[in-house]
Amino acid sequence: MRRPAWILAALIACGRHPTSTSTSTSTPTPTRHGVPCGAFACAQYDSASDAFLEAIAGDPLVVGVGEAHAPRGADAPSAAKHFTEDLLPLFAGRASDLLVELMMPPNGCVDATAEVRDKQQPATSRQAKTNQGEYVAMGERARALGIVPDMLRPTCRDMDAVRDAGADAISASLELIASLTSAQSRRLVERDARSDADRGKMVVIYGGMLHNDLAPSSPRWSYAVDVDAYVRGRFVAIDLVVPEFITDDAAWRSLPWWPHYDPARLGAKATLFRTADRSFTLVFAKTT
Numbered sequence: 001m002r003r004p005a006w007i008l009a010a011l012i013a014c015g016r017h018p019t020s021t022s023t024s025t026s027t028p029t030p031t032r033h034g035v036p037c038g039a040f041a042c043a044q045y046d047s048a049s050d051a052f053l054e055a056i057a058g059d060p061l062v063v064g065v066g067e068a069h070a071p072r073g074a075d076a077p078s079a080a081k082h083f084t085e086d087l088l089p090l091f092a093g094r095a096s097d098l099l100v101e102l103m104m105p106p107n108g109c110v111d112a113t114a115e116v117r118d119k120q121q122p123a124t125s126r127q128a129k130t131n132q133g134e135y136v137a138m139g140e141r142a143r144a145l146g147i148v149p150d151m152l153r154p155t156c157r158d159m160d161a162v163r164d165a166g167a168d169a170i171s172a173s174l175e176l177i178a179s180l181t182s183a184q185s186r187r188l189v190e191r192d193a194r195s196d197a198d199r200g201k202m203v204v205i206y207g208g209m210l211h212n213d214l215a216p217s218s219p220r221w222s223y224a225v226d227v228d229a230y231v232r233g234r235f236v237a238i239d240l241v242v243p244e245f246i247t248d249d250a251a252w253r254s255l256p257w258w259p260h261y262d263p264a265r266l267g268a269k270a271t272l273f274r275t276a277d278r279s280f281t282l283v284f285a286k287t288t
Helices: 048-055 079-091 107-124 131-144 156-163 166-193 224-230
Strands: 035-038 042-045 062-067 095-103 148-152 202-208 235-241 270-276 279-283
Touching (some): 048 079, 048 235, 048 270, 079 095, 079 235, 166 202, 224 235
Antiparallel strands (some): 042 270
16 A cells, blocks of 8 residues: 555544444353453453454454544554554455555545545544554555555545535544445455455455444444445454553443453453454553
8 A cells, every 4th residue: 555645534433532332132252262351241362463363253254443543642552553563464364455444535636635634623633643654554564464455435526525514524424434435345345255366355444443333323434234234244343442542531431341441450461342243342451
């Protein structure tokens, strides 16, 4: 993935904090590996890689990875950096493509794109300035591993619609991200099914943790339900959380695993919560 002259950031899903409220109707089955660490299907692992492999052990065709974006001024390594260095190599030889949540509109709509970027400022201004560059680095690492990286590719008409949404521009952006992700990932799965080289390989999607929710509070903002139906349940959602970024506010408290994560007790190791069927949250070990 070459660094283009400009990229429209799609990193707004968690700029307003995570809002996923996915829960199962019954207590999830604890993970099979790792050391149990609580009543809420919690297990701890010596490495994030071990925990991640547990989450994707069910032979999925699509893995939807969502992150809590690094906030401005963050010192700890971001979820994107953890994923690029420690987790992405797990897909070598097993995944055909990595679809990254950055939007690359055509050159013909530069003015609309600039206006959309300005409308996103209230959300993106709260995020670390390194976020976008880390996504680009992730794509470059994927290519080195033999995994084809790509970005979301809206049309100029798409960008005009977001620009013309006025006060609803951020919501329109979130809907566009979900729509583009769904369409592009389904095309990749369909292509893999016709390819002798890639048949059965996974398509990996990486973006904000709002978009990969299988039971979203805002269905139009999530691609997961549509993609899950397309692959007939062979979809896994896993959220990546850096413990240093967790705060005690209403948005974080709304997440089902939040009351069960005690950083003093669990922070030394990677912690995996199974929040619902085929839905996980992986909290990395605290940085020492």
